[in-house]
Amino acid sequence: MVSTITVIGTGYLGATHAACMAELGFEVLGLDIVPEKVAALSAGRVPMYEPGLDELLAKHVAGLEGSTGRLRFTTSWEEAAAFGDVHFVCVNTPQQRDGTAADMSHVDAAVDALAPHLTRPTLVVGKSTVPVGSADRLAERLAALAPAGDQAELAWNPEFLREGFAVGDTLHPDRLVVGVRSERAESMLREVYATPIGQGVPLVVTDFPTAELVKTAANSFLATKISFINAMAEICESAGADVVQLSKALSHDERIGGKFLNSGLGFGGGCLPKDIRAFMARADELGTGRTLSFLREVDSINMRRRSRTVELAREQCGGSFLGRRVAVFGAAFKPNSDDIRDSPALNVAAQILLQGAQVTVYDPKAMDNARKAFPGLSYASSALEAAQGAHVILHLTEWQEFREIDPEVLGSMVDEKCVIDGRNTLDRARWEAADWSYRALGRPSAATAERVAVVS
Numbered sequence: 001m002v003s004t005i006t007v008i009g010t011g012y013l014g015a016t017h018a019a020c021m022a023e024l025g026f027e028v029l030g031l032d033i034v035p036e037k038v039a040a041l042s043a044g045r046v047p048m049y050e051p052g053l054d055e056l057l058a059k060h061v062a063g064l065e066g067s068t069g070r071l072r073f074t075t076s077w078e079e080a081a082a083f084g085d086v087h088f089v090c091v092n093t094p095q096q097r098d099g100t101a102a103d104m105s106h107v108d109a110a111v112d113a114l115a116p117h118l119t120r121p122t123l124v125v126g127k128s129t130v131p132v133g134s135a136d137r138l139a140e141r142l143a144a145l146a147p148a149g150d151q152a153e154l155a156w157n158p159e160f161l162r163e164g165f166a167v168g169d170t171l172h173p174d175r176l177v178v179g180v181r182s183e184r185a186e187s188m189l190r191e192v193y194a195t196p197i198g199q200g201v202p203l204v205v206t207d208f209p210t211a212e213l214v215k216t217a218a219n220s221f222l223a224t225k226i227s228f229i230n231a232m233a234e235i236c237e238s239a240g241a242d243v244v245q246l247s248k249a250l251s252h253d254e255r256i257g258g259k260f261l262n263s264g265l266g267f268g269g270g271c272l273p274k275d276i277r278a279f280m281a282r283a284d285e286l287g288t289g290r291t292l293s294f295l296r297e298v299d300s301i302n303m304r305r306r307s308r309t310v311e312l313a314r315e316q317c318g319g320s321f322l323g324r325r326v327a328v329f330g331a332a333f334k335p336n337s338d339d340i341r342d343s344p345a346l347n348v349a350a351q352i353l354l355q356g357a358q359v360t361v362y363d364p365k366a367m368d369n370a371r372k373a374f375p376g377l378s379y380a381s382s383a384l385e386a387a388q389g390a391h392v393i394l395h396l397t398e399w400q401e402f403r404e405i406d407p408e409v410l411g412s413m414v415d416e417k418c419v420i421d422g423r424n425t426l427d428r429a430r431w432e433a434a435d436w437s438y439r440a441l442g443r444p445s446a447a448t449a450e451r452v453a454v455v456s
């Protein structure tokens, strides 16, 4: 029977997974190699912003008043190995520094550190996003290093949660996918996920490579859908059409659907960009690189959105950024997160800074991370403060609070009433009624829109 679970790597994925496993009723031990992270989590503090996670920690972390005491954290591999019936590996797999493939060093290091302590029957479950073929390789490594031999078995269980919705996505996933080599592994994972399975969540039981591929295929599809609508935005710009209306019209077709069809600055974050690149690199290794060549285009459409946003801002500044003040609303790669990994907003802000503007950034949650990564940018403590004396406002991460800003009030603080909506989520009519020049990717300017209206 499975009653104890360890979670190795307590970042965005692992901290959430650990807390949710405690919520499902298991005794959980989270392990990380960063002692400060372990100390923060042990005190019930979430080292990042993830809605709902602090409540779960308060409910379950041992030693906190009124908690179930089911959740603890450690840096000790011996303790983790002795504790867990099941070990989830949730460490990071970033893009390699000198290439586009996934850096597997953290996964390998975690397996190498855990395995020698595994003296009793156990299941090690990979959750990190890895190149297809990794599980086969790691299963051999585990069997070779673990004193328990083939009683220390591997399974692969990719994760599909979205940051900002991580708790809900973990407790109520769309589907569960498990790659297994034995009935024992399957039945242990069925025990772990008995609650969601009992609630009707579909479970797909498959082999290692298929489980690994489901994950990279899913992220590639999502990235492709976003770049598709952003390619349409490029066409709209040339043809004087409006990509927001186009997207809405497409979404009424149930076969297409409206999700992940929001055009704008494109995708960033710690997953979609590096996952499509790692997938292409792996396909090259497998000798099928051509099959995924479309993902190169997906990537370059996405990166072009960033340079197009910089261009549009430069046009609005009269052709040069020199001596101009630019306010950037948003630093996180998406709203409801403090994650700035490959953030399109910060990428644009940094490019504009390098071209001579004074750039002031405000984000509701990602300020600390942004300051550390981009110390050359200026930071304000509110959107209104960032906008003081600005020649152009760039709306680059679509936080709710930016949608709620009154353009009349903001208008009295800026030098020029010019806004670029990089996420196509501001109420254009409201901004134009307050006398702002509103520009967006894939949407006609007010002048073109009038011309199109006259012609039609």
Ligand SMILES: NC(=O)C1=CN([C@@H]2O[C@H](COP(=O)(O)OP(=O)(O)OC[C@H]3O[C@@H](n4cnc5c(N)ncnc54)[C@H](O)[C@@H]3O)[C@@H](O)[C@H]2O)C=CC1
Residues within 6 Å of the ligand: 008, 009, 010, 011, 012, 013, 014, 031, 032, 033, 034, 037, 090, 091, 092, 093, 106, 107, 109, 110, 127, 128, 129, 130, 159, 160, 161, 162, 163, 270, 271
């Ligand atoms: N962030 C997300 O929304 C999702 C991430 N994933 C995948 O999950 C994996 C983890 O991603 P994140 O949580 O975002 O990364 P992260 O960087 O936030 O967390 C990784 C954690 O692992 C720890 N770590 C690194 N090496 C270790 C080792 N040898 N032993 C123990 N701990 C170690 C780090 O200190 C860090 O706390 C990646 O493969 C990612 O692609 C999958 C689905 C969703």
Ligand SMILES: O=C(O)[C@H]1O[C@H](OP(=O)(O)OP(=O)(O)OC[C@H]2O[C@@H](n3ccc(=O)[nH]c3=O)[C@H](O)[C@@H]2O)[C@H](O)[C@@H](O)[C@@H]1O
Residues within 6 Å of the ligand: 129, 159, 160, 161, 162, 163, 164, 219, 222, 226, 259, 260, 261, 262, 263, 264, 265, 266, 267, 268, 269, 270, 271, 272, 333, 334
């Ligand atoms: O593998 C992962 O780590 C995760 O990657 C994504 O989740 P996440 O990175 O949290 O964020 P998304 O909501 O997918 O957004 C990714 C990026 O695409 C952008 N996006 C999203 C949707 C859209 O219509 N348009 C668009 O530009 C967002 O602004 C953001 O920059 C996937 O949605 C998750 O299923 C997956 O588990």
